[in-house]
Amino acid sequence: MAKERSRDALLSLLAKEGNQVCADCGAPDPDWASYTLGVFICLSCSGIHRNIPHLSKVKSVRLDEWDGAQVEFMASTGNTAMRAKYESEIPPFYYKPTFSDCLLLREQWIRAKYERKEFIYIEKQEPYSAGYREGFLWKRGRDNGQFLTRKFVLSEREGALKYYNKNDAKDPKAIMKIEHLNATFQPGKIGNPHGLQITYLKDNSTRNIFIYHEDGKxxxxxxxxxRAARFHYLQVAFPGASNADLVPKLSRNYLKEGYMEKTGPKVGRAVFSVCAKSNKRKASRSVGSPWTIGGSCISKIPWMPLPGGKSSSGARKTATRCWKDSLRPPKGTTGRTASPSSPRTGSSFSPARRRPNSRSGSRPSRK
Ligand SMILES: [Zn+2]
Known part of the structure; x- marks a missing residue:
């Protein structure tokens, strides 16, 4: 009888405002709870909480037994109250993951929130809000696909992310302007759960580098x-814009990326990315139409907004750039290509065959 009362009380708590979505990732209808932190969470997040047992203990609302004191605690806390406590100081640029994001982002979000309490104590945000960051990361080589450690420096003052091939090198191997930078986690593509893809512009064409660090944090x-560097850059570039306008431009998530046959003035196979965020653009027919994915024709493709909200002609240019830069004809076809002699052909988008070499198991050396 007491058990049933506890269950009924919990179920009515679940129906309350704020408890109807997971406290951590926003997934609908959570039916797990951390009875030490006082939040209702989804099954997936409960798995992450389980890995922080000194802080969070989880139970199923429906399947586990609850005693009266635990139910009372949940009633006195809940998602809205705990969000006010643990998320009171989130910087506007900080990426809050959702249930569709990779495990790394979701796990580090939960650890940042409850374990490191980064959004209660602003001084704990220094690693990403100081405007300068340097360190060693594994970077995939362009030619042989092996990962090698490289020194990276991000400087808001210089407006760039740079990396160096040698620790004592004076000149960076690449200077990636914050203005054109995009970062997106691509664990499957890079073959590492912490794999990050950085996209930037060089000589008016899109380039990619693939990096990771063993330490998820x-x-x-x-x-x-x-994201912080881009946020501060955009604040200066668009002084009147609100945070809500700028935040969606900090980084883009590619929902879909793959090869499409393209007809038009230049026949060939191209890599296209479709952006997850709103503000979608329909690519102009002048890019070439129709396009097909897996044999089915699509005439309208939502296209990614450009950083800084450029016009659709800007989006068109990006589409063309991506296409030229990433062009790689399928094996066994004789389709014409836009730039068959490009030295980068085939180097950008063939991650399935690239794996970290044996050195990837060790931590990049630090000085
Ligand atoms: Zn969740």
Missing amino acids: EMVDWFNAI
Whole structure:
């Protein structure tokens, strides 16, 4: 009888405002709870909480037994109250993951929130909010696909992310302007759970580098440092814009990426990315139409907004750039290509065959 009363009380708590979505990732209808932190969470987040047992103890609302004191605690806390406590100082640029994000982002979000209490104590945000960050990351080589450690420096003052091939090198191997930078986690593509893809512009064409760090916190700190740098850059570039306008431009998530046959003036196979965020653009027919995915024709493709909210002609240019830069004809076809002699052909988007070499198991050396 007491058990049933506890269950009924918990179920009515679940129906309350704030408890209807997971406290950590926003997934609907959570039916797990951390009875030490006082939040209702989804099954997936409960798995992450389980890995922080000194802080969070989880139970199923429906399947486990609850005693009266635990139910009372949940009633006195709940998602809205705990969000006010643990999320009171989230920087506007900080990426709050959702249930569709990779495990690394979700796990580090939960650890940052409850374990490190980064959004209660602002001084703990220094690794990504200081405007400067340097460290060693594994970077995939362009030619042989092996990962090698490289020194990276992000400087808001210089407006760039740079990396160096040698520790004592004076000149960076690449200077990636914050203005054109995009960072997105691509664990499957890179073959590492912490794999980050950085996209930037060089000589008007899109380039990619693939990096990771064994320490998940380090990698997510880099990601948020890049977002912070872009946020501050955009604040200066668009002084009247609100945070709500700027935040969606900090980084883009590619929902879909793959090869499409393209007809038009230049026939060939191209890599296209479709952005997850709103503000979608329909690519103009002048890019070439129709496009097909897996044999089915699509005439309208939602296209990614450009940093800084450029016009659709800007989006068109990006589409063309991506296409040229990433062009790689399928094996066994004789389709014409836009730039068959490009030295980068085939180097950008063939991650399935690239794996970290044996050195990837060790931590990049630090000085
Ligand atoms: Zn969740």
